[in-house]
Amino acid sequence: MSRSAPESPRPGGLRARLVVERPAFRLDVELDVAAGEVVALLGPNGAGKTTALRALAGLAALAGGSIELDGRPLHTLPPEHRPIGVVFQDYLLFPHLSALENVAFGPRCQGASRAEARRVAAALLERVGLAGHASAKPRQLSGGQAQRVALARALAVRPRLLLLDEPLAALDAHTRLETRSRLRRHLTDFEGATVLVTHDPLDAMVLADRLVVIENGAVVQQGTSAEVARHPRTDYVARLVGLNLYRGVADGPEVAVGGVVFSVTERLQGPVFVAFPPASVALYRSRPDGSPRNLWRGRIDGIERYGDNIRVHLDGPITVSADVTPAAVAELDLSPGQEIWAAVKATETHAYPA
Amino acid sequence: MSGRLPWLLLAPALAGMAFLVLPLAGLLVRAPWSTLPARLAEPQVLEALRLSLVTATIATLVCLLLGVPLAWLLARTAFPGRRLLRALITVPLVLPPVVGGVALLLVLGRRGLVGQWLDATFGVSLPFTTAGVVIAEAFVAMPFLVISVEGALRTGDPRFEEAAATLGASRWTVFRRVTLPLIAPGVLAGAVLCWARALGEFGATITFAGNFPGTTQTMPLAVYLALETEPEAAVVLSLVLLAVSVIILAGLRERWVSRI
Numbered sequence: 001m002s003r004s005a006p007e008s009p010r011p012g013g014l015r016a017r018l019v020v021e022r023p024a025f026r027l028d029v030e031l032d033v034a035a036g037e038v039v040a041l042l043g044p045n046g047a048g049k050t051t052a053l054r055a056l057a058g059l060a061a062l063a064g065g066s067i068e069l070d071g072r073p074l075h076t077l078p079p080e081h082r083p084i085g086v087v088f089q090d091y092l093l094f095p096h097l098s099a100l101e102n103v104a105f106g107p108r109c110q111g112a113s114r115a116e117a118r119r120v121a122a123a124l125l126e127r128v129g130l131a132g133h134a135s136a137k138p139r140q141l142s143g144g145q146a147q148r149v150a151l152a153r154a155l156a157v158r159p160r161l162l163l164l165d166e167p168l169a170a171l172d173a174h175t176r177l178e179t180r181s182r183l184r185r186h187l188t189d190f191e192g193a194t195v196l197v198t199h200d201p202l203d204a205m206v207l208a209d210r211l212v213v214i215e216n217g218a219v220v221q222q223g224t225s226a227e228v229a230r231h232p233r234t235d236y237v238a239r240l241v242g243l244n245l246y247r248g249v250a251d252g253p254e255v256a257v258g259g260v261v262f263s264v265t266e267r268l269q270g271p272v273f274v275a276f277p278p279a280s281v282a283l284y285r286s287r288p289d290g291s292p293r294n295l296w297r298g299r300i301d302g303i304e305r306y307g308d309n310i311r312v313h314l315d316g317p318i319t320v321s322a323d324v325t326p327a328a329v330a331e332l333d334l335s336p337g338q339e340i341w342a343a344v345k346a347t348e349t350h351a352y353p354a
Numbered sequence: 355m356s357g358r359l360p361w362l363l364l365a366p367a368l369a370g371m372a373f374l375v376l377p378l379a380g381l382l383v384r385a386p387w388s389t390l391p392a393r394l395a396e397p398q399v400l401e402a403l404r405l406s407l408v409t410a411t412i413a414t415l416v417c418l419l420l421g422v423p424l425a426w427l428l429a430r431t432a433f434p435g436r437r438l439l440r441a442l443i444t445v446p447l448v449l450p451p452v453v454g455g456v457a458l459l460l461v462l463g464r465r466g467l468v469g470q471w472l473d474a475t476f477g478v479s480l481p482f483t484t485a486g487v488v489i490a491e492a493f494v495a496m497p498f499l500v501i502s503v504e505g506a507l508r509t510g511d512p513r514f515e516e517a518a519a520t521l522g523a524s525r526w527t528v529f530r531r532v533t534l535p536l537i538a539p540g541v542l543a544g545a546v547l548c549w550a551r552a553l554g555e556f557g558a559t560i561t562f563a564g565n566f567p568g569t570t571q572t573m574p575l576a577v578y579l580a581l582e583t584e585p586e587a588a589v590v591l592s593l594v595l596l597a598v599s600v601i602i603l604a605g606l607r608e609r610w611v612s613r614i
Contacts, residue, residue, distance in 0.1 A: 059516050079519040092517040096535040105531070109522035157522055 012070050013037070014161055014193040018055045019064035020048070027051050027217040028065075033193040035070070035160075040196045040208030044236055048217040049197040050089075053163050056195060057086050069161055069193070080109070082161075085154030089166040091146045093138035099125060099149045100134040106157035124152040128186070144175040151186060160192040167196065168203050180206055201240040205229070213237055231352050232275060243275045244320050247354055254293070255351050259317035263293045263346035271354040278311060280348035281322035284341040285332055295343045300336050303329070314342055378596065385593055386586050393590045401568055402576040403594060409484065409572060410552035413491035414499075417548050421499040422541060426529065428500070429507035440504075447497040454493055455561025462489065462562075486563035487570050491552035498551050499544040506540020507533070550599060 012035030020027040027048040033039045041049040054060035056067060058079035067074040074082055085106075093102050103121035104114075112120065125131050128148040138146055147167060154162060167183060168176050184207055187194055198204050204211050205225040213221040213228065213236070221233045232238040238245035248257035250268040255261070262274055288295070298316030305311075309323045312334060322342060324332075334340070386393070393399065428440055446454055462469040462480045472478045480486045514536060518528045534541070556574040563570040565579070573595050580588040 057516075057520050059520070079516070080522050080524055082520075084520060086517065086520040088513065088517055092511075092513055094514060094518070094532060094535075105518070105523070106521035109518075109524075109527055153521065 014069050016056065016067040017065035018052050019062060020051050020055050020060055021063040025217060029214060029219050031195070031212065033195060035193055036191055037210065038187050038194040038196060038208045039210045039212055040198055040204035041214055042198060042201065042204045042211050043214035045199060047214045049214055050165055052214070053165050053195065053197050056161065057084055057163055058082050083159050084161045084163060085157055085159035087150045087154050087164040087167050090170055091150035093146055093149055095138050098135050098137055099130060099141065102149055103153045103156050106153060110157060120156055124156050128152045143171045144179045147171065147179055151183065162190055162192060162194040164196045166198055183207060231273070233273060238275065243277055246274045246318060248272055248274050250351060257318055260296045261293050262349050264349050264351040265347060266351045268351055268353060272351045273354050274349060274351050276344050276349045278321040278323040280344050281320060282343050283312065283322055283324055283332060284343065287341055288343060294346060294349065295341065297339060298342055300334060300338045300340060302336060303334060381589065381592055381596060385589055390590060393587060398567060399591060402571055402573050405571065406553055406573040409487045409491055410549050413488045413495060413552040414545055414549040416488065416492045417496040417499045418545060421496050422503055425500045425503035425507060429504045443500055444497050446494055451494050451555065451557030452561050455490060455558035458490060458493060458558065458562040481562055482564040482566065482570060484569050487559055487572060490558040490562045491555045494555050494558050495548040495551040499548040502544030502547060503537060503541055506537040510536050546602065
């Protein structure tokens with residue numbers, strides 16, 4: 001498991017171990033986020049991402065562990081005393097207050113005068129490009145605008161920890177693109193630690209410096225998006241980044257996976273992962289000549305359209321996805337149930353320790 | 355929807371409508387319209403009307419002051435016996451008002467559990483006073499407000515309150531600036547129901563506060579008494595109560611009370 005967080009205590013940032021217990025569910029994750037760093041909690045639905053975020057905010061009780069922000073304990077404080085800003089999934093802008101009043105709410109609670117709070121709020125609305133919508137009620141705002149007001153409202157309390165729960169999930173595809181790049185700029189400017197929850201790998205990779213993948217309440221992998229994308233360690237991550245992933249046993253340049261032997265460029269011993277992209281799999285009607293490595297016989301389980309190509313699912317000694325061109329499908333006359341040979345180039349196959 | 359309306363539903367529906375509307379129509383038909391202005395100006399009528407409006411309004415304010423926090427407690431906190439408390443609170447809703455009046459006498463009467471102490475300590479006696487009218491009305495009307503406000507709290511999204519907490523709001527600030535504005539329609543609907551119930555209160559009032567013109571004789575009491583001595587006056591008083599109810603309901607209906 002790769003960890004970029006140093007072991008010694010740092011002056012700024014978040015160090016947390018979150019244990020939350022629910023009937024039939026237990027969350028136990030460690031999370032280190034440096035000041036200025038953006039970490040994305042990535043995981044399937046029900047993995048515990050939102051629960052982790054609620055625990056950081058003080059909205060879900062910890063059954064164990066601790067939260068430390070900038071060297072001070074956070075878990076002993078109620079939500080209203082934590083120096084946090086939260087952007088909720090559906091924003092939760094107060095419907096009876098204008099955009100300006102929504103943003104001014106936090107500063108007012110922190111004791112700012114009415115005039116001072118409104119000045120801070122107006123400046124923040126200006127920063128997110130909504131100065132012209134200050135008096136609009138939330139229901140008059142578009143999804144993208146509401147998201148920006150929610151961000152301004154969270155930043156208005158000058159938090160040291162910014163928490164975002166699926167900040168782009170409620171937006172349509174077009175708004176999402178623009179809002180994502182805007183959000184990226186604001187997160188870059190933010191000086192405190194940021195934790196972002198998402199189930200969208202693209203959001204995670206664009207917005208975050210580091211990914212922490214959670215499955216079933218536990219961290220299964222973490223690292224930069226490039227590391228995670230190259231070396232997936234679970235089927236979920238492999239699916240997200242679009243790779244075929246297998247566990248095997250390495251002996252030098254060869255890895256045995258089920259009944260198939262892969263040639264790889266790495267030299268490793270013992271348990272390893274082997275990963276390769278579906279586009280590197282070639283299909284043949286009859287057994288191709290040459291080395292028996294990286295070659296196996298499988299049965300076509302399904303054929304579906306995938307972008308401009310066709311994705312073929314194969315069953316056999318290993319299950320694999322292969323991306324081939326429509327021309328190849330026609331030429332090979334592929335149909336479900338058919339037996340076929342599959343091969344993958346050694347240079348496209350990547351092995352790393354399990 | 356198309357096709358014929360089923361008579362098995364339509365017939366009872368029309369009968370039900372007639373049953374509710376005809377008595378009101380009868381009131382309008384038999385009203386002594388020629389002598390109406392003179393009768394309305396009678397000091398006894400004006401006095402009963404003023405007393406009714408004042409006591410019902412004060413009773414509603416008391417219910418708001420005590421009932422909204424009570425509804426909040428029931429909807430937003432968890433404590434042992436909460437379900438039992440909720441059941442107890444709704445008892446006055448189904449209790450015959452006369453029984454309520456008797457119960458109030460037993461507690462707040464001059465010999466009552468609390469009344470005895472009030473009399474001895476402060477020299478205050480509540481039965482058969484205008485304050486007694488307010489207490490009787492509030493006792494009977496408060497459950498309407500509590501139920502209505504609690505319903506509004508339960509259907510409201512508590513995550514708005516969480517959002518406010520993450521912005522640094524104390525629980526009191528959350529209640530004042532987020533919870534209360536969001537449930538305002540429910541509070542107003544409850545207050546209207548509460549006020550209407552207080553305005554029409556009869557049984558508990560006459561039992562606990564008696565029937566003294568000027569201090570405890572509200573409109574419903576005046577109507578009942580007039581019916582025995584002067585039926586025409588009873589019709590006039592009833593018309594006034596009907597008019598007040600309709601005006602209040604119509605004034606608030608479109609904007610606020612549509613969810614009742």
